[in-house]
Amino acid sequence: MLFTVGPNRLSGGRLFKKHFDQSIGVHEVAIATPSWPSAFNGLRIGHVSDFHLGDLMPIDRALNAVSMLAAQEPDIVICTGDVVDLHVDGSFALLEALANVHAPLGTMLVLGNHDELDCANTLSEMATRAGVQLLRDASCQINHNGNALNVAGIDWAKTTKQCKNKIENVCDQDTHVLLSHNPKAFTTASELGIPLTLSGHTHGGQLAMPKRKGANLAVAHKYTAGTYERGDSRLFVTVGVGAWFPLRVNCPAEVALITATTSE
Numbered sequence: 546m547l548f549t550v551g552p553n554r555l556s557g558g559r560l561f562k563k564h565f566d567q568s569i570g571v572h573e574v575a576i577a578t579p580s581w582p583s584a585f586n587g588l589r590i591g592h593v594s595d596f597h598l599g600d601l602m603p604i605d606r607a608l609n610a611v612s613m614l615a616a617q618e619p620d621i622v623i624c625t626g627d628v629v630d631l632h633v634d635g636s637f638a639l640l641e642a643l644a645n646v647h648a649p650l651g652t653m654l655v656l657g658n659h660d661e662l663d664c665a666n667t668l669s670e671m672a673t674r675a676g677v678q679l680l681r682d683a684s685c686q687i688n689h690n691g692n693a694l695n696v697a698g699i700d701w702a703k704t705t706k707q708c709k710n711k712i713e714n715v716c717d718q719d720t721h722v723l724l725s726h727n728p729k730a731f732t733t734a735s736e737l738g739i740p741l742t743l744s745g746h747t748h749g750g751q752l753a754m755p756k757r758k759g760a761n762l763a764v765a766h767k768y769t770a771g772t773y774e775r776g777d778s779r780l781f782v783t784v785g786v787g788a789w790f791p792l793r794v795n796c797p798a799e800v801a802l803i804t805a806t807t808s809e
């Protein structure tokens with residue numbers, strides 16, 4: 546109310562209108578690392594996060610973002626959490642749309658802090674019913690043409706230490722991809738040599754300085770937007786589809802299409 550509905554009422558509805566007039570873009574990202582499995586060289590990952598379905602993300606806007614992603618024909622769809630904002634009502638249609646992108650390797654989801662604020666179990670049940678594979682401190686193996694891609698996902702963890710505890714429970718030396726709402730997971734993921742970590746949560750601060758990586762409002766985070774490298778490990782932090790407050794400056798909402806390749 547403090548940052549959304551209240552100020553919007555005071556502005557006579559102009560705040561939301563201006564926010565909704567800002568379009569969502571497709572962000573194409575190339576990520577290369579020698580540790581990426583060569584059998585999945587060129588894998589196209591549709592990465593979305595932080596819809597925050599609610600006052601600032603009506604279902605039609607969310608479904609439109611999923612359609613944009615589907616048009617890219619990704620091999621796999623990954624959602625790194627904060628599907629909902631304050632309540633899970635109405636989120637089934639979004640989860641179903643994510644499942645219906647029909648990416649050949651499926652649709653996967655990890656939960657964010659906002660998903661846990663209301664009822665993580667209800668959202669989890671909805672995701673499973675919709676056909677989305679949910680990774681709650683769990684891992685899975687995607688088999689394609691006789692080769693395996695090992696994907697692990699952790700539930701919301703607030704601190705680097707909490708991320709570390711969860712990662713050590715679900716990852717091993719064969720993990721190729723880690724899904725974590727919180728990018729703080731990258732500290733441990735890179736120490737373990739996990740080739741690719743996908744995260745959201747920061748929204749890129751929503752307010753950013755032009756062309757200055759890291760100069761944004763997400764001051765509590767080291768990894769705030771875009772691609773990061775540590776050794777042979779890579780992290781991609783999407784600035785997300787939705788918003789916490791109805792303003793984005795130099796940080797447009799996005800659906801990301803990542804092409805992961807094996808470099809020399």
Ligand SMILES: [Fe+2]
Pocket residue numbers: 627657658659726745746747
């Ligand atoms: Fe979040």
